[in-house]
Amino acid sequence: MKRFIHLHELAREEVLDLLALTDRLETADPQALLRELPGKILALLFFNPSLRTMTSFQAGIARLGGGSFVVSPGQGSWNLETRLGAVMDGTAAEHVREAIPVLAGYGHALGIRSFAGGTDLAADLADTAFEEMAAVCPVPLINLESAIDHPCQALADWRTMEEIAIPSSGNFVLSWAWHPKPLPLAVPAAAVHMAALRGMEVVVLRPEGFGLPETVMERARQAAALSGGSVRETAEREEAMAGAHVIYAKSWTAPAAYGLPEAEAELRAGLRSWCVDESWFAPARPECRFMHCLPVRRNVVVADEVLDGPRSIVVREAHNRMWTQMAVLHRMLHGGAR
Amino acid sequence: MKRFIHLHELAREEVLDLLALTDRLETADPQALLRELPGKILALLFFNPSLRTMTSFQAGIARLGGGSFVVSPGQGSWNLETRLGAVMDGTAAEHVREAIPVLAGYGHALGIRSFAGGTDLAADLADTAFEEMAAVCPVPLINLESAIDHPCQALADWRTMEEIAIPSSGNFVLSWAWHPKPLPLAVPAAAVHMAALRGMEVVVLRPEGFGLPETVMERARQAAALSGGSVRETAEREEAMAGAHVIYAKSWTAPAAYGLPEAEAELRAGLRSWCVDESWFAPARPECRFMHCLPVRRNVVVADEVLDGPRSIVVREAHNRMWTQMAVLHRMLHGGAR
């Protein structure tokens, strides 16, 4: 595997294969695990903050016998320019066209986190900035969250649902939630695609004006069609939650007000009741679970009572980040070149 | 061992056992050492700056064949909320109730540094914030300095005195020193307890108004009673230093002015002469040593002549941080679960 950049580049069978490998790795003898990727080096480049992604990759590659290093431009390292053709007489001392092949060459694989620019929706939907970096990366590349995708999170979420036996054809609600800031579309796009590709009955529950971009929805519908699932949208909570196996909460910016923070704030103004609490679960199945990619704002996106109760599987999702990413690394680097 | 949080949770014999293990590890063949904790991952969470603690743990676990990762909230990672029940619409994107189990699950043990809040003396003496984090940590937990304790430093200090054969019943002076800022009580509390538990004749030398809290003193007196030592306080330098084997210098805030920086500054105002120089040693034993946990401000807390002379054992104390912590990690992780 040379790229793990977009979930929609993988067939359902490829995901299932990665999950089977995950199972094998998690149950392997820890000593034997150290002999899977001895001396393989993972380079990690973070343009944005990280807690889980950084540490789960560091721990994961170490458990496989390899090593890693982390670069955060502007924090102990140079600011990096990304614009093609720029006359670099500002604050950026180095261009990604040098930095990426250099860092890639110190490792055997490279991971990059680069959030949405947040001003040009079309460019963010096309993941233009990420693909420009991918084009100059000479080693296997992992998307640690880009403008429009977070495939590592999606893979971990899929596995989490397998572990607790949420049926492949179950009811999956992706719900918008209120948040004090406009947030990127990467996680909701990845989650809806993941659930669709898994074959689930997917409902995107969101206020009017917060519908996901048609590109995202159409791609998810195509995945659903192949997997036997479905994808639809609604603004009606009761109806969306009826019979739900799982609710996945996440805030995202209103696409109609993309890059317009004041217009976006106005759209969000009356929506603080979009905070998931126990009352949301009345129409759902009794065992309905709560998912979130983390970090999550308590009592803003979701109430303490849900996070601290038995519905919450957010910590298990986070732990599955490590185990599933180990499978991705293994597919990329096992038996590979120096 | 599941917790290494407070020195007062350990019996004298447990400390001696850790020191014996330290000796064995430091003299072991380095290659053999790599087979002690192969693949074990140490998660390190720093809410406050660190030089020795971070690097000695990173080096120590690596020498034992394991690995580590470091998270510093707000520096490349999210700000973390610690208050229970908070409505998180401010700067903190994540709560420790998620972050701690998540990070713990990527590793086999977790270390946390979280200095005193510095406003509520009772809460800091009870280490309330640290214990709330401990309550949600599913793996062995190490205190990397909390509001009121620094057991890693205390263990290293104890070993340093063993190495240079300072008698268990020797005279130990913990002296307050002037410092431009009010500093936490963790190190003086740990040092006085350590010396008392070792069985030493402990004198706390401090200006009026800077006596350590009664909770700390009483606990130290109880440890001394069991170990055959003693603990007392004085403001008289000559008398305190008479026959001293060692002086351990450290600044700390005046408990009476806890959380009141202006009142505290007034109390400190005339005390710049509390800077340890060679003249302090006149009444002491000729071979009297100088100890400090570091970082230390030269010519403020202690004069160059002392730090650069043969009395100073501060670098050896720092090196013993690594070796003693390796023993703690070994007790926690050797032969343990995945």
Place this chain on the structure above:
Amino acid sequence: MKRFIHLHELAREEVLDLLALTDRLETADPQALLRELPGKILALLFFNPSLRTMTSFQAGIARLGGGSFVVSPGQGSWNLETRLGAVMDGTAAEHVREAIPVLAGYGHALGIRSFAGGTDLAADLADTAFEEMAAVCPVPLINLESAIDHPCQALADWRTMEEIAIPSSGNFVLSWAWHPKPLPLAVPAAAVHMAALRGMEVVVLRPEGFGLPETVMERARQAAALSGGSVRETAEREEAMAGAHVIYAKSWTAPAAYGLPEAEAELRAGLRSWCVDESWFAPARPECRFMHCLPVRRNVVVADEVLDGPRSIVVREAHNRMWTQMAVLHRMLHGGAR
């Protein structure tokens, strides 16, 4: 090897020996490589930003089976005082006279990056600050770029020219380039010395007022005399580039205006045409290469057309940082003490 601090401390034969070792390490079986320095710990102290140096050392020691840790004063760690005799009541909490022996003792070798102070040319030329730190370092010490030298870069550059068969007696042009800020002399000093020691015909091409200090030039001339090369200066581009095998671009501050940013800015004011583009290569050999230590500002120091074309070997230079540094580490640590 106990010091890798200045290239001029090495004889030509010692450099060739390191390059031969580099070849052996790069072509070794990766598994075998892990048995070269198992469990050896490299301590890395960065007073200034780094991309390549930090990551190439982390990756390099990991490929040899060892580990590393990074300290950046002021970024998650204390600010460090360097002045002897300072009364430390300002922002620095710790002195390098403690920090360096402490960090060194956690590792088996130490690397330090400490850029020029930039105010006292004589002190920077003598590398006074770096040598004061070296004096208190009890383990092998590597210069990760000091006030006046960057031997790791020089070694990588030498190897890069070997790899593409640029003759030892070839024509090497070190050219000044415009830059928005006054930059240190370390890289140009290291580059000119390296090329001279290799035996090349070295021309330093720079505007009037930007001649390298006589100390640097004289040392390079001595190296050239021993190796059969030569060193001269000129301000005439056409003449300098005639028959060139390689041009090495780098900006540096005007020594005459050292520590005087306004005077320096005036000297630089009319010199934006000192940006290497394809037209510069007309008088050179057709295969003339472009070198730079990176980070490089595109379309300021060098045009996109050069960096993106076949002349550029900057990424290979950067990759050789890792392989040559692995040779340095190997000479320092192989078979050594614990």
